[in-house]
Amino acid sequence: MVYFFALNLGINFDCKMRNKILIATLFLFLFQNVNSQTFLDSLMNEFAHSVADTNKIKLLFKIEKALVNANKPDSALYYLNLNEKLINELNACQFEFDFTFEYIAVYHAMAEYEKALVYNLKCIEIAERNRNVYQKADAYRTLFNIYYNLGQVENAIKYALYSIHFSDSINYTENQVINYGNLTRLYNDLEQYEKAVQYGEKGIESGRKEQNNKGLLVCLNNAALAYRNISKNEKAEALWKEQLDIAYTENFPRSASKALINLCMLYAHTTQKELLNKYTSELNHYVLTNPDVRLSLTDKVFQHIINAYNFIFQNSLEAAENELDKGIEIASENEIMFHLSDLYLLKTKLKYAENNYPEAEKFNRNYDSIQQILTGEEFAEYSLDLEKKYETQKKEQTIALQTEQLQNRRILIGILLVSLIGILVTTVVLYLNYKQKQIIQQQHISQLETEKHLAATELVIKGEEQERTRLAKDLHDGLGGMLSGIKYAFSNLRNNLVMTPENAMAFERTIDMLDSSIREMRRVAYNMMPEALLKFGLDAALRDFCSEINLTGSIKITYQSFGLKDKLIEQSKSITVYRIVQELINNVMKHSGASEMLVQLGLDNQQMSITVEDNGKGFEVSNLEKANGIGWRNIKNRVDFMKGTLDIHSAENKGTSVLIEFQV
Numbered sequence: 001m002v003y004f005f006a007l008n009l010g011i012n013f014d015c016k017m018r019n020k021i022l023i024a025t026l027f028l029f030l031f032q033n034v035n036s037q038t039f040l041d042s043l044m045n046e047f048a049h050s051v052a053d054t055n056k057i058k059l060l061f062k063i064e065k066a067l068v069n070a071n072k073p074d075s076a077l078y079y080l081n082l083n084e085k086l087i088n089e090l091n092a093c094q095f096e097f098d099f100t101f102e103y104i105a106v107y108h109a110m111a112e113y114e115k116a117l118v119y120n121l122k123c124i125e126i127a128e129r130n131r132n133v134y135q136k137a138d139a140y141r142t143l144f145n146i147y148y149n150l151g152q153v154e155n156a157i158k159y160a161l162y163s164i165h166f167s168d169s170i171n172y173t174e175n176q177v178i179n180y181g182n183l184t185r186l187y188n189d190l191e192q193y194e195k196a197v198q199y200g201e202k203g204i205e206s207g208r209k210e211q212n213n214k215g216l217l218v219c220l221n222n223a224a225l226a227y228r229n230i231s232k233n234e235k236a237e238a239l240w241k242e243q244l245d246i247a248y249t250e251n252f253p254r255s256a257s258k259a260l261i262n263l264c265m266l267y268a269h270t271t272q273k274e275l276l277n278k279y280t281s282e283l284n285h286y287v288l289t290n291p292d293v294r295l296s297l298t299d300k301v302f303q304h305i306i307n308a309y310n311f312i313f314q315n316s317l318e319a320a321e322n323e324l325d326k327g328i329e330i331a332s333e334n335e336i337m338f339h340l341s342d343l344y345l346l347k348t349k350l351k352y353a354e355n356n357y358p359e360a361e362k363f364n365r366n367y368d369s370i371q372q373i374l375t376g377e378e379f380a381e382y383s384l385d386l387e388k389k390y391e392t393q394k395k396e397q398t399i400a401l402q403t404e405q406l407q408n409r410r411i412l413i414g415i416l417l418v419s420l421i422g423i424l425v426t427t428v429v430l431y432l433n434y435k436q437k438q439i440i441q442q443q444h445i446s447q448l449e450t451e452k453h454l455a456a457t458e459l460v461i462k463g464e465e466q467e468r469t470r471l472a473k474d475l476h477d478g479l480g481g482m483l484s485g486i487k488y489a490f491s492n493l494r495n496n497l498v499m500t501p502e503n504a505m506a507f508e509r510t511i512d513m514l515d516s517s518i519r520e521m522r523r524v525a526y527n528m529m530p531e532a533l534l535k536f537g538l539d540a541a542l543r544d545f546c547s548e549i550n551l552t553g554s555i556k557i558t559y560q561s562f563g564l565k566d567k568l569i570e571q572s573k574s575i576t577v578y579r580i581v582q583e584l585i586n587n588v589m590k591h592s593g594a595s596e597m598l599v600q601l602g603l604d605n606q607q608m609s610i611t612v613e614d615n616g617k618g619f620e621v622s623n624l625e626k627a628n629g630i631g632w633r634n635i636k637n638r639v640d641f642m643k644g645t646l647d648i649h650s651a652e653n654k655g656t657s658v659l660i661e662f663q664v
Helices: 015-048 054-069 073-090 093-109 113-130 133-149 153-169 173-189 193-210 213-229 233-250 253-269 273-289 297-313 317-333 337-353 357-496 501-528 531-536 538-552 571-592 621-626 630-641
Strands: 556-562 596-604 607-614 645-650 656-663
Touching: 015 054, 054 073, 054 093, 073 093, 093 113, 093 133, 113 133, 133 153, 133 173, 153 173, 173 193, 173 213, 193 213, 213 233, 213 253, 233 253, 253 273, 253 297, 273 297, 297 317, 297 337, 317 337, 337 357, 357 501, 531 538, 531 571, 538 556, 538 571, 538 596, 571 596, 571 607, 571 630, 571 656, 621 645, 630 645
Parallel strands: 556 596
Antiparallel strands: 596 607, 607 656, 645 656
16 A cells, blocks of 8 residues: 655655666676677677577576576477477477476466466476476465465465475575575465565565575565565665675576566655655666666556655655646556555545645545545455355255255164164174185185295295305306416416417417406306495495496487485396396397486386487387387386386487386
């Protein structure tokens, strides 16, 4: 609500001082705009000379984000569409979540919240499919903002709490800063200002610590509003000034304009004339000279109200009236009723101060009319709530009556049947007792058979693992030792023989073949039972396996795991998973011609997922049905043994993606 202050509080305005302030402010804004435009120009120049690869995709993301920050969502949408087309052409599936998520930001900046909601829900599906908790946390955070702007408060609260839960579970501090800012805004709207201050301070502390300026600006603005609502004006002023400094430095035009508007309204409410004049001038020149600033309709109304207050304090009543008329025009055309009421009230008091009573009464009637509309809307909402409560009570009463009738009917039926039950009860009890004994006996027999079957199965599995371990040990310790001894004997023999050059070369080739045989024997023994798998577990063994292949330089493997930390997996299942991944990697190295490979292993609520992707030449998936290779059969047999699912996507010259899922 806008409050009117006494009109005789005029001030003497120093034109020279004002000119100095305006020149300094203009220099600062022009400097920031030059920096912003220079950054965009450098990105555009780089884009003009870029080739169609993943680096160009990342560059387009930078351009789009810079345009969003510069409050140019239409241009940002254009470059985002270009990026989506390039991603599809390159089949760069790893960017699917990123470009979908950026559509949320662009449509949110354009205030097209329904479109933003469609992409937001799609992001959640992608995050679920990727089993990526970080992506979930981001998607639920933005879902809060969309539902908030759509007026669906319950959904906004629900998904804010979801995002906080996921962010806490992975210590995602950057996301938490924005979550705290969102909750601060929500509790401000619910008029629970103490809670708003509590979450706002948490967000400010975290934002400063993590140097997350975007989230920090949200928390500063919303926490300051909460402090203002509990009349802690000095605290609010300090936070808005900090917000303004960061917004200037990091070039966040929307946040800067918000801070300036809030500071001006604060100084108007507290009748600090000099500060109001200073920041009003700064606001007007910031909006005028900075093309990145696009005030919302509500903020434009605020700007005219602020200018009106400033002119009132300067005793420039005609200029103040002109500003109020401009604000009334915008508020009327766009049905911004709450602020239209404030403008009419201020205009009424301005006319009284000018002793123009007929005009004052006219605007007072306008004010009363708007108040009646606002009261009618509140009453309509209140009546709707009462109607819903009344309908709920009627349903509850009907249910209670039907329940009582049903209960009486059951009592009557019970009385009629009690005699029959009394006659049959003894026979039934004896019969049930007999049948119960039979059931217990049969269950006991079934339990013994099940235990016997489980014990036999366990022995078979254990025997298989013991035999694999024994063979690996025999190969390594027995045959390996013998081959090493032979190599040592040959080496000594070489020093005691005189051979022709041809024989010496043949002898050296024999030694090399013996070395290769020893390495191959050790590789076979390790593959039969990897030592890292037994000692350190599945995650460490696969990471070690991928690292060894990377050392060869034949292919670059990126290994990632999720949810495996401190998780105990049955050894037989760990070995099966290891064999599957091992065989998939070998197939890629043998057949795909790829230079890079991504291996992901995830565990979520006992659901194991294996993802192997490469940038190789790809193949026709339908040809797998005709494949006779032992490697592919081994993979399929192991997946079938684990009762899992196998999903393959591949196309010529677009790489291959394999996804396997099963319960562990």
